[in-house]
Amino acid sequence: MSTAFTAILLGPPGSGKSTQANFLVKELEAVHVDIGLALRKTAEMSTPLGVRISDIMNRRKELVPDDIVEEVLSGALASVSPDRLVIIDGAPRCSAQIGIVDAMLKIFERKVDAAIYVALSEKESVRRISRRWMCPQCNRPFVRGADFQEENAMCPTCRVRLLRRKDDTEEGVRKRFQVFALNTLPVVEHYRKEGNLLEVDGTKDPVMLFGDIRAHVVSH
Numbered sequence: 001m002s003t004a005f006t007a008i009l010l011g012p013p014g015s016g017k018s019t020q021a022n023f024l025v026k027e028l029e030a031v032h033v034d035i036g037l038a039l040r041k042t043a044e045m046s047t048p049l050g051v052r053i054s055d056i057m058n059r060r061k062e063l064v065p066d067d068i069v070e071e072v073l074s075g076a077l078a079s080v081s082p083d084r085l086v087i088i089d090g091a092p093r094c095s096a097q098i099g100i101v102d103a104m105l106k107i108f109e110r111k112v113d114a115a116i117y118v119a120l121s122e123k124e125s126v127r128r129i130s131r132r133w134m135c136p137q138c139n140r141p142f143v144r145g146a147d148f149q150e151e152n153a154m155c156p157t158c159r160v161r162l163l164r165r166k167d168d169t170e171e172g173v174r175k176r177f178q179v180f181a182l183n184t185l186p187v188v189e190h191y192r193k194e195g196n197l198l199e200v201d202g203t204k205d206p207v208m209l210f211g212d213i214r215a216h217v218v219s220h
């Protein structure tokens, strides 16, 4: 594996991108660049930018403008040492961002070494998201009915109450799935054509799925 391996993680809502990114962090000491999380944090601020992002993400459930994503990505990459494995979760999310991500990686002497696409149907995406809660502190997802049952459940690690993301409504996930199909599937096809796409089945057991991803990453 080259010292500055960089992978991007693509997939519709609920496909398990964050779970796989967390495995990569734990097992391969990767740095997880989570664009959606960084944007959600900004959206919680009562600054003009925060209010604008919140409107786009939480009310319209659309993509935020490319220049904002570029800034988030630049800030995140600037703090990563060059020899660390980086997983970019959530960008490029549309064709226009492919060049932006490439140019940004070039500044940090990186390139997209692998694009990992976790595929999932709309039906399964909606089913999963409608049962998803998150820990607001460690951002780990929890599935109601599997990981916890009761109202007001707490994160076992952080001891804070689990919450739902503002955009995790049924209408929200359907809209985000459409946005994914329209804007992000062309990005998947771009990497397929370039020959550096690993497509994995998001319905597979997460540990087995990680086995496939890990094998791909370490073989580089």
Ligand code: AMP
Pocket: 013, 035, 036, 037, 039, 056, 057, 061, 062, 063, 064, 065, 069, 089, 090, 091, 092, 093, 094, 097, 167, 176
């Ligand atoms: P995620 O956490 O990946 O589900 O992203 C949550 C939301 O953040 C998306 O629905 C978009 O509104 C926004 N977002 C995340 N990544 C991007 C991106 N690369 N470009 C534009 N918007 C993004």
